[in-house]
Amino acid sequence: MPSLKDLKNRIASVKSTRKITKAMQMVAAAKLKRAQDAATAARPYASRMASVLANLSASAGAGGPKLLAGTGQDETHLVIVITAERGLAGGFNSYVVKLAKQKIGELRAEGKTVKILTVGKKGREQLSRDYGDMFISHVDLGDVKGGNYTESAIGLGQSLTAMFDEGEFDVATLIYSQFKNVLTQVPTAQQIIPASAPADAETVDLTGAIYRYEPSETEILETLLPRYINTQILSAILESAAGEQASRMTAMDNATRNAGDMIDSLSLQYNRARQAQITKELIEIISGAEAL
Amino acid sequence: MADKLHFSLVSPARELFSGEVDHVIAPGTEGEFGVLANHAPFMTTLKNGIVRVLEGDSVTMRIFVRGGFADVTPDGLTILAEEARDLDGIKTEEITSELEATLLKMQALDKDDTSRATLQAHYDYLESLRAALAH
Numbered sequence: 001m002p003s004l005k006d007l008k009n010r011i012a013s014v015k016s017t018r019k020i021t022k023a024m025q026m027v028a029a030a031k032l033k034r035a036q037d038a039a040t041a042a043r044p045y046a047s048r049m050a051s052v053l054a055n056l057s058a059s060a061g062a063g064g065p066k067l068l069a070g071t072g073q074d075e076t077h078l079v080i081v082i083t084a085e086r087g088l089a090g091g092f093n094s095y096v097v098k099l100a101k102q103k104i105g106e107l108r109a110e111g112k113t114v115k116i117l118t119v120g121k122k123g124r125e126q127l128s129r130d131y132g133d134m135f136i137s138h139v140d141l142g143d144v145k146g147g148n149y150t151e152s153a154i155g156l157g158q159s160l161t162a163m164f165d166e167g168e169f170d171v172a173t174l175i176y177s178q179f180k181n182v183l184t185q186v187p188t189a190q191q192i193i194p195a196s197a198p199a200d201a202e203t204v205d206l207t208g209a210i211y212r213y214e215p216s217e218t219e220i221l222e223t224l225l226p227r228y229i230n231t232q233i234l235s236a237i238l239e240s241a242a243g244e245q246a247s248r249m250t251a252m253d254n255a256t257r258n259a260g261d262m263i264d265s266l267s268l269q270y271n272r273a274r275q276a277q278i279t280k281e282l283i284e285i286i287s288g289a290e291a292l
Numbered sequence: 293m294a295d296k297l298h299f300s301l302v303s304p305a306r307e308l309f310s311g312e313v314d315h316v317i318a319p320g321t322e323g324e325f326g327v328l329a330n331h332a333p334f335m336t337t338l339k340n341g342i343v344r345v346l347e348g349d350s351v352t353m354r355i356f357v358r359g360g361f362a363d364v365t366p367d368g369l370t371i372l373a374e375e376a377r378d379l380d381g382i383k384t385e386e387i388t389s390e391l392e393a394t395l396l397k398m399q400a401l402d403k404d405d406t407s408r409a410t411l412q413a414h415y416d417y418l419e420s421l422r423a424a425l426a427h
Contacts, residue, residue, distance in 0.1 A: 056335070
């Protein structure tokens, strides 16, 4: 049975924890608004780009550039895992890492060589325990200010394209958390190299029409593909950033509520113990008086 | 009443414009071109320059774009720009100070930093934007 003083201390400590989680929740809510706006604002570009690519690749056929057609091999896979820089966001990072592990396991079972590139500190920490020797690079988002991930995304895209040209991998897959809404983020795996237009991209029926290209079709594809990859990476990072804030907000909201419940039950316990002590003292006094 | 052209201009940061217009003039790498409603399917890369939106004979909007693509389909015209700004409402001084900031950032970087090329492209864009404003 904890003493009155112990209970009092515990209540005070839970109260200050609640203050912190409450503050974290409010900070996450404010950041979520911005991250969500950025993610939504980037969507039209990404989806337009996807439909342009879908149109182009439909007419280019199999003879397109390597970024579209692939190397013709399927040996070395690069897995790019996008997670957050910080924890305390519920299961956010773990879900992405879980999907990544599952994907890596499948690829290894098929006998493929797997290389890992991580974006965000948490994914690297969690994956390095099992796959430390497969890491080839890491992108740190910690010093990116104000949610401006464009430069990081373009930098990563360029180094991916360069690595692909040097034949360091055959297939690249992005694993990130897709932001559906505040309560749901879906861990998603998406192949970006060789580029494939998503199946749901709108294509225009061009039967009978002659599409004209200026300069040639191949030249357009060659400029478009690296940008398409950059765009995909950027939108994945933005989605992940929005998801992180949403997930943290929910997690901290739960933590605040749990702390409240705990304070209630501790206060009840404290009051009972206090009442019991008063009753005990009274009994002592009364029985003392009766004895006289 | 002539048909309207559905025009949308998007940059990675946001959708700048989407709506029905009469006529759009854009700077293609192989020459400036105009698009009216029911244009034949056509696709081109863009160079730095001004996209003009016309209603009737008067220019209603001027947007300065950096590179990208224009895609004309039976549904309309889509411009995907690397970077885009509405020319009305920006001042030469703002661009000048942004130019200086970009230059400083570039000097702070190592020679072989990958983001250098990106900054250089941004710098060139601002410079041509300033030139366009001077006219």
